[in-house]
Amino acid sequence: MVDLNELVDSDRGRVDPRIYTDPGVYERELEFVFGRSWLFLAHDSQLPKTGSFIQTYMAEDPVLVVRQRDGSVKAFLNQCRHRGMRICRADAGVSKTFTCTYHGWAYDLEGNLINVPLEDRAYKGNLDREAWGALKVPRIANYRGFYFGTWSDETPDFEDYLGDMAFYFDAVADRFDSGLEFTAGTTKWVIDCNWKFAAEQFGGDMYHTSISHASGPIALTDQQVVRGDPNLVQGRQFGGDGHGSGGYIYPERNMPPNFFRGQQEHEFTEDHLDEIEARIGDTRMKKVNNHNTIFPNFSWLGFLWTMRVWHPRGPNQIEVWTWSFVPKDATEALKREIREKAQRTFSPAGVFETDDGENWTEVQQVLHGFKARQNTFHVGMGLGHEERNAGGLPGVTNDVFSEVASRGFYRRWHDLLVGKSWKQIQKEEAARVSAIPESQPELAEGAR
Amino acid sequence: MTENAVIEPLPEVTGRKWSRACTTDEVPEDEGLLLTTLPKTSVFAADGEFYCVDDTCTHETYSLAEGWLEGCIVECTLHNAKFDLRTGEALSPPAERAIAVHPVIVKNNVVYVALPQNYLVKSEQA
Numbered sequence: 029m030v031d032l033n034e035l036v037d038s039d040r041g042r043v044d045p046r047i048y049t050d051p052g053v054y055e056r057e058l059e060f061v062f063g064r065s066w067l068f069l070a071h072d073s074q075l076p077k078t079g080s081f082i083q084t085y086m087a088e089d090p091v092l093v094v095r096q097r098d099g100s101v102k103a104f105l106n107q108c109r110h111r112g113m114r115i116c117r118a119d120a121g122v123s124k125t126f127t128c129t130y131h132g133w134a135y136d137l138e139g140n141l142i143n144v145p146l147e148d149r150a151y152k153g154n155l156d157r158e159a160w161g162a163l164k165v166p167r168i169a170n171y172r173g174f175y176f177g178t179w180s181d182e183t184p185d186f187e188d189y190l191g192d193m194a195f196y197f198d199a200v201a202d203r204f205d206s207g208l209e210f211t212a213g214t215t216k217w218v219i220d221c222n223w224k225f226a227a228e229q230f231g232g233d234m235y236h237t238s239i240s241h242a243s244g245p246i247a248l249t250d251q252q253v254v255r256g257d258p259n260l261v262q263g264r265q266f267g268g269d270g271h272g273s274g275g276y277i278y279p280e281r282n283m284p285p286n287f288f289r290g291q292q293e294h295e296f297t298e299d300h301l302d303e304i305e306a307r308i309g310d311t312r313m314k315k316v317n318n319h320n321t322i323f324p325n326f327s328w329l330g331f332l333w334t335m336r337v338w339h340p341r342g343p344n345q346i347e348v349w350t351w352s353f354v355p356k357d358a359t360e361a362l363k364r365e366i367r368e369k370a371q372r373t374f375s376p377a378g379v380f381e382t383d384d385g386e387n388w389t390e391v392q393q394v395l396h397g398f399k400a401r402q403n404t405f406h407v408g409m410g411l412g413h414e415e416r417n418a419g420g421l422p423g424v425t426n427d428v429f430s431e432v433a434s435r436g437f438y439r440r441w442h443d444l445l446v447g448k449s450w451k452q453i454q455k456e457e458a459a460r461v462s463a464i465p466e467s468q469p470e471l472a473e474g475a476r
Numbered sequence: 477m478t479e480n481a482v483i484e485p486l487p488e489v490t491g492r493k494w495s496r497a498c499t500t501d502e503v504p505e506d507e508g509l510l511l512t513t514l515p516k517t518s519v520f521a522a523d524g525e526f527y528c529v530d531d532t533c534t535h536e537t538y539s540l541a542e543g544w545l546e547g548c549i550v551e552c553t554l555h556n557a558k559f560d561l562r563t564g565e566a567l568s569p570p571a572e573r574a575i576a577v578h579p580v581i582v583k584n585n586v587v588y589v590a591l592p593q594n595y596l597v598k599s600e601q602a
Binding site for chain 2: 034124125127132134142143147159
């Protein structure tokens with residue numbers, strides 16, 4: 029039996045690899061980790077009108093996310109209360125009611141049971157329809173057009189849950205006057221790996237990039253910005269409340285057109301420099317632009333314009349659901365450029381995505397071995413070199429080549445898994461953060 | 477809706493009574509307008525004409541005003557029964573029985589419907 033208490037030691041930066049493989053741990057994390065966290069459901073732009081819906085997942089649980097008649101968004105478990113069939117079998121669309129295709133129990137946009145075929149004859153007045161509606165997601169938060177849901181009453185309010193990560197999320201979510209939209213449709217694929225490899229890497233791993241992603245740029249470009257020596261670049265990584273955000277620091281507010289920044293994007297940014305600076309400030313324009321995870325499984329890459337959820341499918345598999353996000357007032361040419369960039373870099377056949385998938389599936393394969401699972405993994409990079417509020421970046425940060433976010437991710441995961449109360453988790457987090465030395469307002473030379 | 481609020485006399489229909497249902501712009505484009513009657517009735521605008529029918533699907537108890545409207549055909553959203561608004565005929569299973577269709581006259585952008593005498597009509601100005 030796995031001793032849950034021994035699986036993660038964040039103070040020393042150690043994890044037991046059975047956290048990626050053990051079926052018992054997986055069953056427990058569905059309820060204690062995913063069941064007690066805020067999970068990304070949908071973006072405003074996916075639900076344009078009354079009755080617009082998408083089917084997504086909260087971990088393994090299928091949910092329908094629906095635009096209501098009053099403009100609000102609600103969600104409920106996509107499971108009929110009669111024999112458990114999916115109430116709605118479409119991925120997305122517009123509807124007025126949802127009728128189970130098995131026996132025809134019908135539900136309204138909120139998930140209330142509104143009709144049962146042959147009710148009088150078959151149930152003879154013995155069915156309390158009000159008590160047999162779909163299971164509703166009790167709490168939904170709308171953060172700048174991003175909807176998150178949680179099953180738990182105990183979880184802190186979303187902004188509290190986000191903590192200092194709000195500053196980093198806003199670098200994309202609050203960047204433009206016009207707001208954001210998702211490009212149409214969801215791109216989905218399957219990777220045979222544990223969900224934590226993906227979620228943790230997007231939160232706290234710049235370290236792999238110049239090694240794992242070396243070959244693509246060699247084939248595609250000789251530009252320094254892509255192929256440069258990582259010893260020469262500055263950058264910071266934030267880790268707090270299980271979330272993570274990291275990136276390089278750029279000298280200019282706008283990158284020149286290059287492999288990563290297309291001509292359209294460069295011009296659009298140039299035209300919107302003052303707008304962006306007014307909204308998020310100079311610090312975020314230059315220092316916050318890359319890898320991010322909101323705990324547990326919602327991630328994005330800022331300057332590559334891709335967002336995704338890593339839906340767990342057992343301990344050994346994930347479904348990746350991705351969207352490109354674009355400024356609402358972007359030209360069609362820019363939207364196309366962004367989509368194409370995401371396809372070229374981070375998509376099922378993307379140059380960099382496939383590098384990541386190769387690593388994660390290989391790691392998972394190796395963990396078939398019993399010796400491999402008795403091993404210990406090192407998550408200790410930069411341990412003890414954290415700073416608080418360094419260089420205008422709120423919360424706890426470290427060098428961009430550190431694992432402050434990964435340690436925070438595993439700590440939060442483990443605290444939830446073992447069943448600590450949210451109150452206790454937040455109290456301990458606050459104590460840990462306040463014990464970290466506050467840094468100078470500006471990063472010293474070589475603070476990377 | 478209001479009973480007998482008719483300025484000009486409308487043609488007499490045996491066994492029926494004219495009532496003011498609504499203005500033409502109150503009728504939505506893609507669904508029906510439920511009237512305050514018993515049994516329930518609703519008005520549809522389809523292919524440039526106005527229609528009034530009994531609102532309840534003959535298969536299960538559900539409002540056709542909430543249905544999907546395509547041309548002169550309304551489809552119940554629950555189990556996909558379809559009805560012709562012109563004749564009331566049930567066009568698609570699981571419904572077999574027709575819905576009742578009521579005469580409609582439009583004058584000065586007001587929709588009048590002739591409902592059977594035994595239908596209860598709730599007055600707006602009680």
